[in-house]
Amino acid sequence: MSERIFIGVAWPYANGPLHLGHVAGCYLAADIFARYHRLKGNQVLMVSGSDSHGTPITVRAEQEGIQPQEVVDRYHAVFLDSWERLGISFDLFTSTGTENHREVAQEIFSSLLSQGYIYTDNMLLAYCPDCRRFLADRYVEGVCPHCGDERARGDQCEKCGRTLDPQELVKPKCIISGTTPEFRESEHFFLKLSAFQEPLLEWVRKQTHWRLNVLNFTRRFLEDGLKDRAISRDLSWGIDLPVEGYEGKRIYVWFEAVIGYLSAAIEWAKNSERPDAWKEFWKDDSTRAYYFIGKDNIPFHTIIWPAMLMAYGGLNLPYDVPSNEFLSLEDRKFSTSQNWAVWVPDYLDRYDPDPLRYLLSINMPESGDADFSWSEFVRRNNDELVATYGNLVNRVLSFTYRNFDGQIPTPGSLTEVDRAMIDTSRSTMDLVDDNIAACRFKAAIGQGFSLAQAANRYLDTKAPWRSIKTDRDEAGTTLFIAIQVINCLKMLLYPFMPFSSQQLHGFLGFDGNIEDGVWDFDSLIGAIQPGGSLRSPAPLYTKLDASVADQESQRLGVEVL
Ligand SMILES: [Zn+2]
Ligand SMILES: [Zn+2]
Secondary structure (H helix, E strand, C coil), X not given: CCCEEEEEECCCECCCCCXXXXXXXXXXXXXXXXXXXXXXXXXXXXXXEEECCCHHHHHHHHHHCCCHXXXXXXXXXXXXXXXXXXXXXXXXXXXXXXXXXXXXXXXXXXXXXXXXXXXXXXXXXEEECCCCEECCHHHEEEECCCCCCCCEECCECCCCCCECCHHHCEXXXXXXXXXXXXXXXXXXXXXXXXXXXXXXXXXXXXXXXXXXXXXXXXXXXXXXXXXXXECEEECCCCCECCCCCCCCEEEXXXXXXXXXXXXXXXXXXXXXXCCCXXXXXXXXXXXXXXXXXXXXXXXXXXXXXXXXXXXXXXCCXXXXXXXXXXXXXXXXXXXXXXXXXXXXXXXXXXXXXXXXXXXXXXXXXXXCCEEEXXXXXXXXXXXXXXXXXXXXXXXXXXHHHHHCCCECCCCCCCCHHHHHHHHHHHHHHHHHHHHHHCCCHHHHXXXXXXXXXXXXXXXXXXXXXXXXXXXXXXXXXXXXXXHHHHHHHHHHHXXXXXXXXXXXXHHCCCCCCHHHCCCCHHHHHHHCCCCCECCCCCXXXXXXXXXXXHHHHXXXXXXXX
């Protein structure tokens, strides 16, 4: 029976291009999951968009002396181009700058206000006497009161992940002038998170399928006790409050950005000319909602967004939040300011998308932090993609194409070794299936590659390049089996490496999109028929020179003017 899967993916701030840490953090995993479910015949809706508001945008605009909207437009276009070239297959990648999003965000705000889950109160806000203005949270830095980290921001400590208010910081400073801010009173709207302490604890207790890191973080956060949080700010850039008399204030960015998951689904439904279609994903409780995010985003998706949904009522809560840990680069933390990063557009200008997707999958920071290094990239590309999998495909298809008139050979009777190879393929497909469904992507792709290794061993044992001289039927049987295995590999590696799988699909003689097929072992085996036409094959992957690692490492940390 077909399932319905909603996939929400973190909304990147449109203030700069994305780097590999972001891809490893959430975008790749979400895409693998979406492609897998589409192959399973399930209904998938995967959405995200550019976060157009917030201080990261206004800081950038101020630095460049341009309007915030210009910053958003520029990087939104860069994101769309990156998704296209990297193969991140969103059903909709929109932005929080749309009219639709404003309406939905204001509707939720108004509903929570009328139900008493939002109230006004005075709060202390950081005011810089030198800059002569109220400072947005990210303009204030200081020492984290929880873990003592010296570079905690006014909204969150990156070290321990806890959300903060600027006045909680020890030794707060304005990031522009370095001045100690004053705290002045201003009237703001508060979200009554404290009302959801018990309902959230009860809900989280049932989420035994969550990753341990997500579950533990969420439990600890709840056990610290939930405090009401201000959800408006003294700003001119952002969504207006739907209440009269607050013209100089805006809805605070984190409150409206998470609403993007809902507003994007509504926009997608409008675009597809079935304006009610979003309800199947949000109101039918058989739909499972997954949120792919980086670890610094956990509290917003396991606490704040669920609390907002509980308050609003009638919409599905998250089913799972498979957050990844961090990726480092050559053993150092990614840093935009020090240009210690590999930018997605730069990578895609120089290399194919699948080798990156492969490396970030087999080395995904799922249950612990992981590191990206260029030497590992080159090594895995050459030893694993080219030598193990690419070589398997190339030697089987080229040899068959040359010796059997470009056709799939007719098998004779199967030996035990042949049957064992087919059985291994079937059991691998089951394992990969279970692992992707449970968001264990690293294990899944590892099993796919074990099958490629098993197929190489099978070929070495059967040596069709020798038997062809003495027993053509025997060689044909071996190649027939090997092509069946390759057809399975094409499918089970497709979620990870869609471009090369699509290319292989063509070499195997199939027309059209690989996603028109289904993730089903028997139909994959059955699709390889004696006499079927193959197309002239070419290598799926390119070997990289060892000097690539040195050249690329030298680019890191060099300031780009
Ligand atoms: Zn901290
Ligand atoms: Zn200042």
